[in-house]
Amino acid sequence: xxxxxxxxxxxxxxxxxxxxxxxxxxxxxxxxxxxxxxxxxxxxxxxxxxxxxxxxxxxxxxxxxxxxxxxxxxxxxxxxxxxxxxxxxxxxxxxxxxxxxxxxxxxxxxxxxxxxxxxxxxxxxxxxxxxxxxxxxxxxxxxxxxxxxxxxxxxxxxxxxxxxxxxxxxxxxxxxxxxxxxxxx
Numbered sequence: 001x002x003x004x005x006x007x008x009x010x011x012x013x014x015x016x017x018x019x020x021x022x023x024x025x026x027x028x029x030x031x032x033x034x035x036x037x038x039x040x041x042x043x044x045x046x047x048x049x050x051x052x053x054x055x056x057x058x059x060x061x062x063x064x065x066x067x068x069x070x071x072x073x074x075x076x077x078x079x080x081x082x083x084x085x086x087x088x089x090x091x092x093x094x095x096x097x098x099x100x101x102x103x104x105x106x107x108x109x110x111x112x113x114x115x116x117x118x119x120x121x122x123x124x125x126x127x128x129x130x131x132x133x134x135x136x137x138x139x140x141x142x143x144x145x146x147x148x149x150x151x152x153x154x155x156x157x158x159x160x161x162x163x164x165x166x167x168x169x170x171x172x173x174x175x176x177x178x179x180x181x182x183x184x185x
Contacts, residue, residue, distance in 0.1 A: 004120070006057040006113055008075045011087045022124035024061075032059075032066050033118050033156065039068045040114060053077050054086060054109055059117065077106050085109065088133040089126050090116045093141045096165070108166075115163025122156055123148050143168070 002021060003014035014020075021029070036059070054077050058069040078084045079094040092112035097105045116127050127146045128136045139145075145164055149157055158172045 002059070002061045004057075004059045004117065006086055006090055006117065008054050008056075008073050008077075008085055009083050009087070011090065018124055018126075021121060026122075029121050030153075030156070032061055032121055033159075035066050036068050036114060036118065036121075037159075039070060040111075054084070054106055054113075057110075057113065057117065077102065077109065079105055079109075086113045088136050088140075089128065091137070091140070092164075093137070095141065111163045115160045118156065118163065119146065119149060119152075119160050122152050122160075 001014065002017060002024070003012075004017060005012040053073050053075055055070045056073045058067075060067045060069075075084050079097050082091075085091050086109065090113040092109045097108060100108065120126055123146075125148070128139060131139065143165070145161070145168075149160055152160065154176065158176065161168050161172050162170070
């Protein structure tokens with residue numbers, strides 16, 4: 001059983017989380033990502049319009065079952081307050097959110113975290129595993145993403161890049177000739 005909990009301020013994984021991911025077939029992990037995407041679109045439709053907060057994301061899976069729970073947290077989102085945001089490997093750089101409404105900031109922040117979650121599921125490692133948190137934040141601010149992303153299936157790679165950066169994902173879509181996979185505000 002794989003368990004990952006992403007909440008504002010921390011990430012919690014089950015014992016042996018990454019080993020279990022690496023032992024899981026790619027087909028199963030692809031099914032998990034499709035399931036995550038379907039749940040995400042439903043959550044966004046129900047997201048509160050007033051006082052939006054980043055949701056708590058809990059992903060539990062085995063070879064035969066998967067469950068993604070997305071529920072509002074009680075921590076109001078503030079793009080300048082790290083305690084109201086996801087941990088650094090799942091955190092969108094606040095500079096990319098300038099000029100967006102609070103609700104759109106929350107949607108982009110959540111999508112960034114889900115891009116990191118899908119990256120972890122597909123690679124079996126967290127983004128920038130070899131770097132400390134300060135270095136990870138600097139890489140994201142520079143618009144740099146983990147090099148391992150290019151080894152993912154093309155559709156998953158483009159999708160993850162779209163979750164991490166709307167503009168970067170759109171550039172890849174244009175180059176590859178694919179249709180848009182992910183909607184952004």
